Amino acid sequence: MTPPISADAEPRLGAISGWLGVPRGVLVAAASLAAAVLGWELLFRTGWAPPGLLPGPREVARALGAEASSGELFSHLAHTGRHIVVGFLLGALPGAAFGLSSAFVPYASSMAEHWLNAASSVPRVILLPYFIFLFGTGDALCLGAVAVAVFLEMTITLRAGSQSIDQDLVDVVRLLGASSRHVLKDVVVPSLFPHLLLGLQLSLRQAVRQAIIVESVFSIPGIGQRLWRSADTMRMSEYFAYILLTAGLAAAILLAARSALLASAPWFRGHGRGH
Template sequence: MQGKVRIIQLAVVGGLLLAWELSSRTGFVDARLLPSPSVVVPTALALLGEPGFQRHLFTTIWQVLTAIAIATPLGALIGVVLAESPYLGRAFQPFFNFIAAVPKSVFLPVFILLFGTGFDQKVAFGVFQAIFVIVITTGAAVTAVPSDLLRLARAYGASRWQTWSEVHWHAMLPVLLEGLRLGMIFNITGVIFAEMYVARLGLGQRLATWGQSFQMPELYAGILIAAALSIAVNESLRLVERRVGVWRTA
């Protein structure tokens, strides 16, 4: 079944690429505005071989990794505390509902004022984008732990630490990884968006420059590289998520 799904997915992607190529080559769309994949892909490969572009790409990757390294433990800790304390959970629920309903991009000028325009600002905005997703999914993971398992563990005399390490952790891990996967996507988006707004280095800075100077093959090549980065991270975490959650379908 999984193999058939993959074949369908590849067929859809192939069909879209073919439609893109034909629409550009036949003049259905202006090739200056939408260069074909046969132009964009070689441009992307050439960019990946340029030391200057590699510096921009590695800057973005380093900022993304730093942000998620901060957001993951902090968001998980806040999520556990709020889930374990019904009073705190109810007290902070309006705040989280407000933040979840507001586009995070409107807060970027505030981050520029607080952190400047350097590395700290990009990391802080990436943390801000990811942490709320991680907090919410962690809270959901805590409340989703089967109560039967907890009662059984307590009946056998398990301590609070043993309950958390042997029951909570294993039951929560698939949901935590799902939150990490979603948080990572928001993190990448936040960092690249912050780089597009104001930065000297980074993939987002190059995308903004190419767009402003009408360098369309480079712009689409940069978008393709950013998409490939996000897909690689998402699918890697999804694979780990499936492996640690295999017991749920056993």
């Protein structure tokens, strides 16, 4: 667990943040990243890392630059980005709709609970042969695997949130003459917003994981394919470059989606910063 910032450090951190004109969270993240790179470089220079298995930061940066110069990096990044975004939308939209409907039809939600729990408990890797029969071994396979994982994650998260909604409040609002649209907009969505934010983050992480795994295993163009080939030929600098690229891509997607969702709900922004 990360220790809390001391009381003495808080004013200093705030002063530095104000002087640089950047949010405190960004400043802490940048300092953490710089410390990690410095530790990595020291580990490499002192020879503690196994030779040939852990390249230094500069070697990885050079490999990343070479991939960018050749155009390979942007090509694979575009393929993986499409798999993540399209697969996420295919799974998240019906998943969110099903999760939100749980607040209106609790009995139907209870009936589906066991099926959802069973489906989410099955290791997705054993479903890949069936997905191959359905989608083949191209982009459709990657999109299908991502969509299924995202659908389950989003549905289960929002269903859990729907159980915390006060049904008496929903009934009272309806008795006062509110339409289903107003109940959804003014009661259900605000109540479910923390779970929607959590579901978004969990679903996007699943989307990134599934896209990389399927690209790696089935050699579908994308970052996963490049990762596998780099490791297979022991090009470790290139391999670590694509690992860092994957982490950066996931962080950027999560940040963009979270910011967009919080921008759509200004009343939740203050609470959202704390998570």
